[in-house]
Amino acid sequence: MLELALNTAAVIGIYCAISWCLQHKTEQDIDDASLIxxxxxxxxxxxxxxxxxxxxxxxxxxxxxxRKPGWGKLEL
Structure with a gap:
């Protein structure tokens, strides 16, 4: 039961953190980020x-x- 509560709290925490990070982003910002x-x-x-x-x-x-003359790759 404790494990279920901790897992649920973790999922809710991650959801809240992502929502907080994305709250000031516009749809255009998110589209641009997906195309990077x-x-x-x-x-x-x-x-x-x-x-x-x-x-x-x-x-x-x-x-x-x-490259400048003399600054080529050194091959051994």
């Missing part, structure tokens, strides 16, 4: 946009910087 995992791959972001109709703010991945 797709933002680093432009091709996947495009597919998610086509599938969901939501705009993914994809990060533009730049080309690797050219």
């Amino acid at each position: 995992p797709f933002a680093d791959d432009p091709e996947v972001a495009r597919r998610v946009e086509l599938a969901t109709g939501k705009t993914v703010n994809a990060v533009q991945i730049s080309e690797p910087e050219l």
